[in-house]
Amino acid sequence: MDPYDASESTPSASSHLKDYLIGATPLQKRLESVRKQTSFVPTPPRRKIPQCSQLQEDVDPHKVAFFLHKQWTLYSVTPLYQFSYSNLREYARLLNAFIAAEKQKGLAVEVGEDFNIKVIFSTLLGMKGTQRDPEAFLVQILSKSQMPSENREGKVLWTGWFCCIFGDSLLETVSQDFTCLPLFLANGAESNTAIIRTWFQKTFDCHFSPLAINAFNLSWMAAMWTACKMDRYMATTEFLWSVPCSPQSLDISYAIHPEDAKALWDSVHKTPGEVTQEEVDLFMDCLYSHFHRHFKIHLSATRLVRVSTSVASAHTDGKIKILCHKYLIGVLAYLTELAIFQVE
């Protein structure tokens, strides 16, 4: 009996959410306590182990491949005011003009870049957790080729996309005028990202914030991704710690064979189908104690900066790289949760 196989028949939207969040998430608890003006008493949260969701089966794997193996810089975005999916062409035109104007102002100077660019807005079908989630959409800046022939698609200079995966807790709180896509991922030159952000902020009265991922969440990600069932491992499981010692910095990289990491996780794991705080803590403790046995160094006193598994890798500065298409939605769901928490 393998509890990880997604053998359920088409689940309903509400059970999807229930599937993902069993009991109140830390987010909900924090919101509750703020509203009630009570002190926050942390009870161990649980999260369901990411599975290959039904919705994702419908997505074209080729299209999904576009999002894999790229480093995305993460931002949280407040809901967009009066955004309409039927105006995407108009938005593309406006953004194009805005970028051209900004570049002529000399605000973003890139060597060798010409002003012949083309902006495209497109919706990403299937990039959602439940049917309630708004459609994700993609913005791309392409260089317009000098040749007038139509087949010469320009080179993609910059890509950014907005999505919302299992964003019910946020969707419940906003009115109809707002579109909630709290997670923004960008790939490309930072100068372009800044221009895009400015335009969206002006046009839709929203606000972008870089989404940092703290050590607590990195540990959760490491545990959850190690828990994911994989047919084969493409990458070693690796952690990177930064040691706050002076005067010289010290980085410690701890790579463990993915099969051994999984064996350790399986030994720690008790509750089928979900991950608990205790299990995450125990998993990390085991890694710390194995390290301490050899080196007498307390990794828990240092700062976890990066985790990397065959599913995905995440850096504390808010950078993510997703390696496995099966768990794309699962990874995005966690990030959406973090984004929502930051937005609220």
Place this chain on the structure above:
Amino acid sequence: MDEIVAEFIRRTILKIPMYEMMTILKAWNFLSENQLQTINFRQRKECLVQDLVLLCEEKCASLNDAALLDIIYTQVHRHQKVWDVFQMSKKPDEDIDLFDMEQFKCSFKKILQRALKNVTVSFRDAEENAVWIRIAWGTQCTKPNQYKPTYVLLYPQTPYAFTSSKLKSFMPLLGQALTVASKHHQIVKMDLRSRHLDSLKAIVFKQCNQTFEDHNSITPLQERCLELDVNVDSRIIHENTVEKERVQRVTQETFGDYPQPQLEFAQYKLVTKFKSDLNGGILAERKEPLRCLIKFSSPHLLEALKSLAPAGIADAPLSPLLTCIPNKGMNYFKIRDK
């Protein structure tokens, strides 16, 4: 002076930063004082380089002259390369021959020329009886590639050679040539690698204690420890003073009181079983060890490690796996359960 030499000299001089130009050219000693004085050193670098190359042409610089300039540049910029350490050994019953530098150079060159036909070998004597060797590798039919040479710093009175090479395929041949020419029996690559050639020397020649003895301060340990407390109200005492002092003492005993040799990383390949008293039962039945690769990186690794216990991040004494690095002369390790 053929085109290859001219281009090689041009590119080498171009690499030299302006503030070092005079020093390096003087050390090279190929262009005379008078000749150098005819050059305008304030012009743009490309023009300056062109003038210098013309001078070299007038003086008919040879490939060997160019190679010497390259050696000098590398000596000054040795930290830009990563250096490996090799250790040679003689057979136990062999007599210790007196080392003859000229014979070594001749023999070394011959071995390589016999093997490859096309190879450029250059020597530059250094202090402490050492010699710098530069080898540009070719093959039976292709000319030597002057832009991917191997550098060797050899201390003939010791069994050690330090090498930096971008082309790894020639290393066995290099090892053979070094061994035979210096009348050794065997050569082994040590698990030690760093950009800091001087630190490698310090570690390998166990110079840590001697070289830095002058820096040893005379202030007693306790005064140094509690320096910060001098200006504080004497009614305030530190918790754990005893423990703090113990940690300082143990750290000093382990690392010594002198600046540590500079290494950038240490790498450990661990194949050891998981054992933990606190997390009892975890992986208890698993016979296979955990396969881990641990890498410590820092601009100055040993100083950083030294600061861990006093900072409370590590226990004192620190694990021997870390403290043995200078003594064992290793920064690559493979650890298995006994």
